Amino acid sequence: MAKTTLTEICGCIHLHTTFSDGGCGYGAIIAAAGGAGLDYICVTDHMTLEGKRAGFDGPRDGGIFVLVGYEHNDNDNRNHYLAFGVNKTAEDSTDPQKYINRVKQLGGIGFLAHPAEKRNYIADLPPYPWTRWDATGFDGIEIWNQISDWMEQLRGWHSFTKLFRPNRSIGGAPTELLRKWDAMNGERFVSAIGGVDAHSRKFKKGPFSYVIFPINVELRGIRTHLFVDKSEWGDKSKMSGALISAMRDGRGFMSNFSRGDARGCKMFLRDETGAIQYPGRQTPPYAAPSFPITMNVELTRKAKITLVRNGKPIQSQKAKSASWTIVDKGVYRIEAHRGRKAWIYSNPFPIGGYPFTTLNDEQ
Numbered sequence: 112m113a114k115t116t117l118t119e120i121c122g123c124i125h126l127h128t129t130f131s132d133g134g135c136g137y138g139a140i141i142a143a144a145g146g147a148g149l150d151y152i153c154v155t156d157h158m159t160l161e162g163k164r165a166g167f168d169g170p171r172d173g174g175i176f177v178l179v180g181y182e183h184n185d186n187d188n189r190n191h192y193l194a195f196g197v198n199k200t201a202e203d204s205t206d207p208q209k210y211i212n213r214v215k216q217l218g219g220i221g222f223l224a225h226p227a228e229k230r231n232y233i234a235d236l237p238p239y240p241w242t243r244w245d246a247t248g249f250d251g252i253e254i255w256n257q258i259s260d261w262m263e264q265l266r267g268w269h270s271f272t273k274l275f276r277p278n279r280s281i282g283g284a285p286t287e288l289l290r291k292w293d294a295m296n297g298e299r300f301v302s303a304i305g306g307v308d309a310h311s312r313k314f315k316k317g318p319f320s321y322v323i324f325p326i327n328v329e330l331r332g333i334r335t336h337l338f339v340d341k342s343e344w345g346d347k348s349k350m351s352g353a354l355i356s357a358m359r360d361g362r363g364f365m366s367n368f369s370r371g372d373a374r375g376c377k378m379f380l381r382d383e384t385g386a387i388q389y390p391g392r393q394t395p396p397y398a399a400p401s402f403p404i405t406m407n408v409e410l411t412r413k414a415k416i417t418l419v420r421n422g423k424p425i426q427s428q429k430a431k432s433a434s435w436t437i438v439d440k441g442v443y444r445i446e447a448h449r450g451r452k453a454w455i456y457s458n459p460f461p462i463g464g465y466p467f468t469t470l471n472d473e474q
């Protein structure tokens with residue numbers, strides 16, 4: 112059996128600090144990340160890399176790795192884009208294609224942020240959806256955004272019980288966004304991350320004013336689990352590169368911690384030679400596969416596990432583990448639900464060569 116040298120790291124992506132509109136400074140966030148048992152955090156203040164200049168980028172005390180990226184928006188504060196691996200911000204623009212290209216030119220990677228956000232009932236917090244679906248060249252999509260999900264669940268402000276345990280209300284990635292992502296993956300590999308969008312915001316409603324989502328709560332919701340090379344993650348000079356390439360290549364999955372700690376969950380393909388493929392961008396021999404291949408899922412808790420092919424669920428079972436035989440090319444991925452809520456979304460497993468049959472082509 113082929114040996115893998117990958118190790119799982121678990122972290123929170125898309126955090127704001129007092130360098131932009133967040134309520135917490137780096138010190139408090141790093142301490143909270145340590146308390147939450149995370150391996151890494153990715154900070155993305157609006158239009159600034161101040162955290163880098165202040166020296167927070169890199170391995171910190173408590174074993175937390177901090178990656179300082181930033182969140183770009185267009186001149187009208189639309190089309191938010193999470194950029195990582197850059198030492199300067201892209202120039203202001205009205206055209207997201209320009210900052211997508213510029214981030215790439217600067218050696219970085221980027222993700223469409225909260226692209227399906229649609230709340231329209233809180234004047235202070237308008238939605239910031241992605242509007243330019245003709246744009247190309249981005250590395251991935253923030254498929255599941257915690258603050259967008261929360262806000263959808265808190266619609267109307269009458270469900271006060273949800274405010275006290277906000278993570279319990281996280282529902283799942285927006286269906287229409289999953290559909291778009293699946294369709295894109297028929298054409299080229301498009302990675303996904305889960306984002307927290309942590310601001311530790313103070314909310315005001317009538318006479319009330321409180322931080323509904325303090326940082327220690329925010330870090331116990333949507334997490335992104337990545338498989339990185341064990342030797343690289345142990346080497347301080349290589350950790351940043353290991354984290355960035357795992358995000359770019361979609362080498363992992365997203366989970367909602369309040370549905371269960373997903374650390375230790377695995378999903379991988381194995382062919383008859385024993386070659387293993389973790390979620391994400393294809394490695395040999397899966398571009399020219401020899402069937403049968405098995406899709407193996409091992410979870411830490413029982414869940415409804417679903418195998419999705421080219422955007423359509425094709426197998427499902429309630430179990431702690433599953434193993435399915437695959438005999439067709441296609442883009443596969445795994446979802447796990449606990450109760451009526453989503454727990455896990457894996458990144459895609461492309462089996463065969465691009466382009467695949469896309470959603471629109473299927474009957």
Ligand SMILES: [Zn+2]
Nearest residue numbers: 182191224239
């Ligand atoms: Zn944003």
Ligand SMILES: [Zn+2]
Nearest residue numbers: 125127182308
């Ligand atoms: Zn944000």
